[in-house]
Amino acid sequence: MSTFDFYSYLNKYTPELQAKALRLAAEDMDFARELYQRTATRAMQEPSDRFSAGTVELFVDNLMLSVLEEMRQERPEAMSSGARS
Amino acid sequence: MKQVLRKRNPTRAPCVGPLMAEASPIQSTVYDGSLAGLLSVVFSVFNEQIPITRLVRAHRYAPDMFTSPIQVATNSEYARRVWDGLDRFEDFDRELVLRCWLFDTTQADTDIAHLLVRLYREGCDAVQDFRDEAIFRCEQIRKKMFREIHRTHAFVRFAEAADGLYFARIEPDFDVLPLAIEHFEQRYQDQEWMIWDDKRKYGFWFRPGMPRSERISSADFAAGACVDGSHDLVTESESSPAAAHEDGYQRLWSTYFQSVNIAARANPRLHRQHVPVRYWRNLTEKQPDPTAS
Numbered sequence: 001m002s003t004f005d006f007y008s009y010l011n012k013y014t015p016e017l018q019a020k021a022l023r024l025a026a027e028d029m030d031f032a033r034e035l036y037q038r039t040a041t042r043a044m045q046e047p048s049d050r051f052s053a054g055t056v057e058l059f060v061d062n063l064m065l066s067v068l069e070e071m072r073q074e075r076p077e078a079m080s081s082g083a084r085s
Numbered sequence: 086m087k088q089v090l091r092k093r094n095p096t097r098a099p100c101v102g103p104l105m106a107e108a109s110p111i112q113s114t115v116y117d118g119s120l121a122g123l124l125s126v127v128f129s130v131f132n133e134q135i136p137i138t139r140l141v142r143a144h145r146y147a148p149d150m151f152t153s154p155i156q157v158a159t160n161s162e163y164a165r166r167v168w169d170g171l172d173r174f175e176d177f178d179r180e181l182v183l184r185c186w187l188f189d190t191t192q193a194d195t196d197i198a199h200l201l202v203r204l205y206r207e208g209c210d211a212v213q214d215f216r217d218e219a220i221f222r223c224e225q226i227r228k229k230m231f232r233e234i235h236r237t238h239a240f241v242r243f244a245e246a247a248d249g250l251y252f253a254r255i256e257p258d259f260d261v262l263p264l265a266i267e268h269f270e271q272r273y274q275d276q277e278w279m280i281w282d283d284k285r286k287y288g289f290w291f292r293p294g295m296p297r298s299e300r301i302s303s304a305d306f307a308a309g310a311c312v313d314g315s316h317d318l319v320t321e322s323e324s325s326p327a328a329a330h331e332d333g334y335q336r337l338w339s340t341y342f343q344s345v346n347i348a349a350r351a352n353p354r355l356h357r358q359h360v361p362v363r364y365w366r367n368l369t370e371k372q373p374d375p376t377a378s
Contacts, residue, residue, distance in 0.1 A: 007139060007191035010111070014147040022150075033151040040111040 006043050009056050017060065024068055035071060039064045111139065113154040118142035120186050123194060124164035126157045127201045137202060140194040167201070176209040180264070184230040185223055187260045196222045230264070233257050237265040240360070242369045243278060244335070245328040251278035254367050260285055263300075270298055335369050342370040 010017070018036050025032035043063055051059040114135065116122035129135045135155055146154065171179050185197035196219040203211040203220070215221045236257070243251040251273070255262070262282050266289045269280060274293065279301070281288035291298035365371040 005190060005192040007195065010139070011141060011145040011147055011191055014149055018150045036151060037111055044111070 038067045112152045113141045114138045115154045116157045121164035122159040124167040125160045128163035188226050233261045234265045240364045245331045253280045256284045
């Protein structure tokens with residue numbers, strides 16, 4: 001019986017996820033913070049049966065990329081400052 | 086122009102969103118992981134106006150680069166006030182708090198704190214508000230824990246050790262032993278026994294004449310503060326010293342199961358549903374018969 005939830009994932013992988021956000025934001029701390037917060041907040045709102053312990057990483061990566069895309073459209077200047085694709 | 090004033094129905098809880106919306110949901114509140122700590126967090130929500138965020142037990146907290154956590158120190162006086170305060174809600178079952186805390190996930194801790202805050206703010210009706218996802222999840226945890234407690238009652242198999250202690254090993258999915266132990270305390274009052282949770286490395290040890298069983302952990306064994314033969318039972322799972330007649334009783338028990346089994350009505354799928362395979366490891370009747378070959 002799985003008791004997996006995104007909260008447990010965050011307990012373990014917060015540093016990893018934040019490092020990923022920082023890398024995608026090309027070391028822009030404010031951009032990375034918002035990218036991480038939006039991704040985590042959205043992942044928390046997903047029903048836990050959407051992912052399992054095996055698929056959560058893929059799920060979160062996809063979510064982070066779509067949030068990144070969204071933020072780029074909101075702030076085109078981030079593109080010029082170097083947020084990676 | 087006639088103004089229509091809608092009077093709110095006082096018996097119905099207002100539809101409120103999750104309290105987590107008051108703060109960034111990814112911010113963490115760190116506490117020591119004890120029940121008193123959890124209740125202290127609930128007290129702090131009212132006393133210090135801290136927001137309900139993700140409740141993380143200190144040993145699980147992962148460093149966060151972007152936000153600093155809210156630290157809540159355990160205060161047994163505050164915890165007692167929260168616990169005793171639940172008396173005023175007659176329809177609220179306090180065991181729900183224990184079940185969610187023993188469920189031992191960050192989400193369950195967060196959800197039960199959220200439920201308690203709503204209970205104190207809005208009264209018993211809030212506990213029935215299953216539109217609130219956190220409360221709905223608490224209800225699901227109640228059911229999951231109930232099933233696991235029921236199975237623990239059913240699937241405990243004692244074996245007599247050489248020193249007369251009856252020893253049983255279990256590996257439940259959730260930490261249900263503290264809630265299930267009362268059943269055994271009432272049932273086996275004239276025997277010395279121990280039930281050991283192999284997954285969480287602790288157990289309960291009961292001796293005749295004691296009002297309650299005593300909680301024993303691996304650390305207690307390491308400190309030598311425990312029973313004679315049971316140390317080997319706990320640490321050496323394969324070579325536990327059993328009583329001389331124990332093998333005979335185990336064979337008798339297996340024979341009983343074979344005798345009552347009607348082969349023509351075998352339904353393995355239903356059987357696995359009622360007795361999940363993960364419990365078989367500790368069931369006497371599921372062990373291979375050494376005399377079969």
